[in-house]
Amino acid sequence: MINFEFYNPARIIFGKDTESQAGKQISKFGKRVLLHYGGGSVKANGVYDKVVKSLKEEGLFFVELSGVVPNPRLSLVREGIELCKKNNLDFVLAVGGGSVIDSAKAIAAGVRYSGDVWELYMDNSKLAGLTEALPVGVVLTIPAAGSESSTASVITNEEGWLKRAINTEVVIPKFAVLNPESSYTLPAYQTACGASDIFAHLMERYFTQEPNVDFTDRLIEANMRTILNNAPLALKNPNDYNVRAEIMWAGAVAHNNLLNTGRIGDWGSHDIEHEISGAYDIAHGAGLSIVFPAWMKYVYKQNVDKFIQFAMRVFNVDFSFDDKEKIVFEMIERLEAWYVRMGLPIRLSDVNIGSERIREMADKCMVGRTHVGNFQKLKADDIYEIYKLAL
Structure with missing residues (x-):
């Protein structure tokens, strides 16, 4: 810490x-x-x-x-x-x-x-x-x-x-x-995009290379599970005050910097997504549901045990420890399934975006920067590969 x-x-x-x-x-x-x-x-x-x-x-x-x-x-x-x-x-x-x-x-x-x-x-x-x-x-x-x-x-x-x-x-x-x-009158898609944004703020903080941050790990995990459980309920019962209250408070705590304490977050996925919503004007939460699974596939080997912990504690993946990659990719499948359940895209093709501008977006992402992200410091070629994984 x-x-x-x-x-x-x-x-x-x-x-x-x-x-x-x-x-x-x-x-x-x-x-x-x-x-x-x-x-x-x-x-x-x-x-x-x-x-x-x-x-x-x-x-x-x-x-x-x-x-x-x-x-x-x-x-x-x-x-x-x-x-x-x-x-x-x-x-x-x-x-x-x-x-x-x-x-x-x-x-x-x-x-x-x-x-x-x-x-x-x-x-x-x-x-x-x-x-x-x-x-x-x-x-x-x-x-x-x-x-x-x-x-x-x-x-x-x-x-x-x-x-x-x-x-x-x-x-x-x-x-x-x-x-x-x-928030009762929010369209379902806006509710879903909001939940995706909250969940992304939590993941950006969670995936750190800093050791010995178990206390904030567990705070973040609790917040994640709150969103995973309550966001689908808000889609089913939009006027449920208790459900909406859980989401609203979780969203505020997710980004008020309390959960940053003692750790260095990543934030690469946000920078990568900003190029998508900047170029195509899609909802930020929808862009994040596309980028995060692709980012995970690209960087997980940098600290596979952090991904294993995430898979077990947040998504209840209970596979044999002998095959760590199987655990990671099962977790990614469960994350994608949650996004789909919420009505969110998980591929660029889901929002009619092809490969035409991904090189351009990767290069623009680096304007004024030496790298993006901290879990793995990404350059333009890395970002390009993540966009390819998101197609």
Whole structure:
């Protein structure tokens, strides 16, 4: 176990009807708010009306910026930055899922950054000069990205369709309202993609080369099993509060950095997937369900015992230890079967993507980087082979 610091100041406000507390929480940090959201879903499910009511009750001034799409766009981020500066806004409230939250974080960072915000995403060393951002709050409607209490933000630049991330404590939300009821109306595919994203965050942390991390291994395994068990139930009974609550809380804990402690995660699969969703604009969770099995097939020999542990503890594979590869590939089959049960793709061909651009995506993945991943440090040729395994 390596040395670590753990810090997460995000206040979690969890439960029924908690949207009504948004205005009160914001008033602790600011008075002039950018209300940031996506399309019509937050209005259709009533969350928008509850949030606006809470803002008015606190006497807060607010300006709205809607239009966030999956794989949130840099152009809208720049629009939000200008709105904040023009209206002297001092708080950004994200109402929605991970894309809205990531966009809000980028706006909050961009307002305080002296250069163009995209510089931070292309060159993470510049984050050292970002000492503050506008405070951000969240009303979560889609459990998936875990961005509601994380250091991360991922944005797509339409010029070149590069998808890149930042990680910095200054964009950790000040609070996050989590009402499982707000996820009742999610389409089944969006629920499935969200579960895939949560599970991927757990696997990225789990597959480490750092020894003696049994405590966090077991925390991650418990979270994984929670998602494996509850996500299919959410598809069968969308209005089951208890099921939705398990998923929503598991998603937040999966990505608030608690499960990073003492270990170095991988994150190669996320970088590899970002090129797929950046080029083809597919759902991030769907891209992850395609990439992860292929990544596993390519890297498992780097530490086969970690994969054996994962197979036994998470997927209950109980085969003879004499054939380790059989255990690993049985686990991969069970993971793929879970994805399929959830209605998710497990091959590029499942989403009508062929081999035409996989070399291009592998090369683009390396732009601004020396490698991706930590379990095995991957270069462009390695990424190309993983894409081939995903066909």
